[in-house]
């Protein structure tokens with residue numbers, strides 16, 4: 001059922017080798033354009049978005065359209081130094097497709113290739129979206145008005161790869177699939193000085209350490225334990241040498257919860273902790289909390305029931321019901337605008353999680369993802 005004229009494994013490897021950070025996906029966009037140009041279809045149109053330069057939207061006009069079905073793939077990578085040792089490993093130092101967006105793009109291209117040859121009954125749009133890991137690319141596209149007119153989906157789908165699931169397995173659930181998230185950016189400003197004269201300095205590093213420790217009480221003491229939540233500080237930079245008290249520290253992290261109410265409670269507590277430390281340590285705590293478009297990913301009841309029923313009943317598909325996960329996704333923002341469903345695609349690498357420098361997805365997942373979604377879209381369109 002998939003299109004044999006495109007070598008999807010090669011496409012994935014090409015994309016894997018050229019990972020780019022959020023809003024800098026220039027080579028990736030060029031590669032996508034070049035590949036899509038080979039589909040040469042007279043019902044295919046491409047749209048670029050001046051406000052989100054690295055985005056690429058593709059529309060296949062349906063034969064007898066009654067609706068427009070959207071499919072979104074994110075295209076950015078992470079600031080991680082790849083450690084897979086693969087022959088097609090990242091050519092861009094310190095940047096890696098460690099979240100599998102190379103797989104996401106490839107599956108989208110596979111579905112697109114099929115329908116570019118086999119004109120769909122309904123309209124199909126493909127959204128190659130920059131900046132999922134940070135900078136909220138989905139929200140940017142929406143706010144730029146890119147998903148309007150001919151490019152307005154009546155329903156919208158997206159997948160995320162999941163190394164803990166066997167290659168090709170599909171999993172989703174009704175309701176909330178992923179958490180809402182908020183980025184923490186903190187600059188602590190104190191006063192540097194000699195290690196031997198702490199009384200003349202204001203130790204920014206010590207204040208930052210208190211922050212790292214105290215924010216761990218938010219989940220253990222403020223959030224209902226039945227609901228759950230996450231506060232992780234993933235980056236900490238302070239100081240230059242052992243005998244100088246650090247005058248500045250910079251931290252970054254993330255807050256996560258399954259409901260917007262819990263997320264806002266956690267934001268409030270993190271702010272209060274920062275304010276308390278500012279007083280206690282006599283430092284400035286310049287705290288920025290950015291939610292952007294990272295709302296909880298809430299699957300729509302109708303599209304999700306349809307997708308789950310199809311996947312469960314299709315003997316070709318290996319489907320399981322998913323548990324909710326604390327991963328975030330700016331697809332959560334798009335699902336507030338359009339009804340739709342996000343699902344996991346297993347990529348069979350249980351030793352390595354997403355964001356691990358050794359992540360090595362099993363490429364057999366690509367074809368399974370393409371086949372399942374082509375079959376689902378065909379069924380949805382009554383073809």
Ligand SMILES: CC(=O)N[C@@H](CCC[C@H](N)C(=O)O)C(=O)O
Nearest residue numbers: 133134181182183254327328329
């Ligand atoms: C699937 C995945 O890993 N998504 C990212 C989304 C990042 C959200 C935001 N930038 C944050 O760090 O809070 C994730 O880390 O879950």
